[in-house]
Amino acid sequence: MKPFFKQVIFYALPLPLIVVSLFVGPSNVVNTSDIIDWLMRSISFSPVPDAQNKQMVEAIVLGVRLPRVLLAFSIGSALTVSGNSFQALFRNPLVSPDILGLSSGAAFGAAIALSFPLLPLQPMAFVFGLLAVGLSYFLALTRKGVSTVSLILGGIIVSGIFTALLTMVQFLTDPFKLQTIVHWTMGNLHNASWSKVRSSALPILFGIAWLFVMRWRMNVIALGDEETKAVGLNPEKEKLLILIPATFIASASVAVAGMIGMVGLAVPHMVRMMTGPDNTKTQPVSIAFGGSFLLIVDNFSRTITSFEIPIGIFTTLIGGPFFIYLLKKSLMVCREV
């Protein structure tokens, strides 16, 4: 009964949450009863007495809130699935898109694209995200493999380099674009729009579907290279098949919403605490719970104060202490350094 109950919660959570999130927002023109009224009338096709109010409700719910809710959910799923996949791939519970330098790499690529109008945003974010992860990995690679600590150090170095390059782009670009870039690096969803949903939905759906297919093989990879090879899989090939879509979805998220820190690190841990490490369970739960998590945090970020706090700041403030806790715990548990 209990595991069944858990599953119901995870998989049934997103839909009501998405609906509820449509009611949340700082607008004082449209209130909850207006939306319920509008919803009931839309469902029953009954005429609306106040046409102007109807227009306002539709503009806010369909034009502003729905794309934002969808974007928050898909980015939460993408970052969580990506982080979970990286952790299995590198056999390292302390890595995530941020730690591996992916976020700063993708941010740098995207900032260049924002500064030079001819360059495409999504591909630039992906290329530099992949470059950053590759660099972190090769910095940490020795003949004996990749250790937990050297991979994190590699990631910190690469992250630092790309952050410096990003600052340089900000320094050289014109003030109007600078503001856009700075706002966007903080990680926020306040300018979510249907065009952003459209541009990110396809890469994210595709990448998540791919990683979902890889879910069991990630269990094999997580046991180590030699153990993978001995049972007939090519670890290098399998790792690339995980690395590419994981980078793809994380950089697609960075391209539309900037750096939303720590979600890719902390949420996969929460998921594993609930399901155990078996990736045939963590991948679907990461999709459902990761999306719900970011949606809830976003609902807070847009209602808790009269002005809107960028969501990246929020998630980093929650995730930072959590990472310290994990690091302490893993240094006690893992003998391998």
Add this chain to the structure above:
Amino acid sequence: MGFFVKNLSFGYGENIILHNITLRANAGRFTVLLGKNGSGKSTLIKIMAGLLPCKAGYIEVLGRDIGKLTSTERAGLIGYLSQFHTPIFPFLVEEVVLTGRASYVFTVPGRKDLEKTDEAMDKVGITHLRKRPYTELSGGERQLVMVARVLAQEPEVILLDEPLSHLDFSNQARLLALIKDLVVKGLTVVAVLHDPNTAFFYGDDFLFMKDGFIIEPQKSKDPWDASTLTEVYDTRIETVPFRGRSLVMPI
């Protein structure tokens, strides 16, 4: 012929680990590889398992050139148990054993894979551990889990690198009996063992390694001749008669 290795050399740069090795391991027999630490046993086993590239030399497994096998074919023929395995994630025992089925699985394992996993755990006698996190087990229990993983893979030859290293007395006897049983059923087993006496009682054929070379015991003599072991281990050895054979003791 289970294994046929011809003129195999291996090294990292200047550091040569295996010198022109030629050996045979008969099919359907339990061949034991003995030698000092650092003599190249583990490297040899890894190359025979196809985990390290065989650049200089030729290896045949059950009559097939190992260099021409696809990784799926190789996994169907050769099972390999490594000397050390460091777990990171607390996978359950049954989840670890199930990964032995990787070469038969496309996306997720099916009913047959779960059955083979159950069978393998049963054979090794770890069914009672199946829901325990692998990370919480003792070294010996983990070793048995990895043995079950090799069995779930259903290979025709099995290479074991120090399978007894963390096991207690009773589990050693049990694993050796299991190996004997597999050999009787037609499997070929090659194992690195450290205790010459254990090897002596359970093994069918013996290979000795020293400093990257295979040491040939003189044909006329018994391989358990104290002089062979003295040469292999650089230790003075005394033999004690036991049940019509002899036990060896380092002195």
